[in-house]
Amino acid sequence: MTTVTATHLGTTAPSRRADRxxxxxxxxxxxxxxxxxxxxVLMTISAPDDRLFVEGWRVSSFAIFAGLFALLAFRPRRSAGVWELLLAGKSALVVFGVTAGRVPEARPAAVIDFALVVVVAAAYVLCRGWLAWRSTPAA
Known part of the structure; x- marks a missing residue:
C-alpha cells in the first residue's frame, strides 16, 4: 500500500482527473x-453621465478578471501569483461587500464573489496552483 505524504502531495503534478x-x-x-x-457593457450603455466612469471601470475589471481566469484554465501551473492575486482580490471584494452597509449592489455582489472564491480555491487545490512558483513547472 502506498502512502501519500503532505510533502509528496505538495510537490507533484495533480492527477489527470483533478487537473481537468x-x-x-x-x-x-x-x-x-x-x-x-x-x-x-449593457449597463454602461444606459448609465447616466454621473455613473459612466464607474460603470466603465467595472466593465474593464470584468474583462481583466475573465482573462485571468482563462489564463489559469489554460496554464494553471505556469502563472505564478495569479491564483493568489485573484483569491486575494475576490476575498477583499467579499469583505467589502459584506461591510458596505446599505449599498444596494453590495450584498448580491458579495455573494457572487464569494462563490467565485470557492470555485477558484477549489480549482487552485485541484490543479495544485502553488506549483507555479517552482523554478521548473510541473506538467
Whole structure:
C-alpha cells in the first residue's frame, strides 16, 4: 500500500482527473465573468453621465478578471501569483461587500464573489496552483 505524504502531495503534478476538474472550474469562472462583462457593457450603455466612469471601470475589471481566469484554465501551473492575486482580490471584494452597509449592489455582489472564491480555491487545490512558483513547472 502506498502512502501519500503532505510533502509528496505538495510537490507533484495533480492527477489527470483533478487537473481537468480544476481547469474546468477556472474555465467556468472565466465564462461566468464574461457574462458579467456583457451585462456590464449593457449597463454602461444606459448609465447616466454621473455613473459612466464607474460603470466603465467595472466593465474593464470584468474583462481583466475573465482573462485571468482563462489564463489559469489554460496554464494553471505556469502563472505564478495569479491564483493568489485573484483569491486575494475576490476575498477583499467579499469583505467589502459584506461591510458596505446599505449599498444596494453590495450584498448580491458579495455573494457572487464569494462563490467565485470557492470555485477558484477549489480549482487552485485541484490543479495544485502553488506549483507555479517552482523554478521548473510541473506538467
Amino acid at each position: 476538474a480544476g481547469r474546468g472550474l477556472a474555465a467556468f469562472a472565466a465564462l461566468a465573468t464574461s457574462g458579467a462583462f456583457v451585462n456590464g
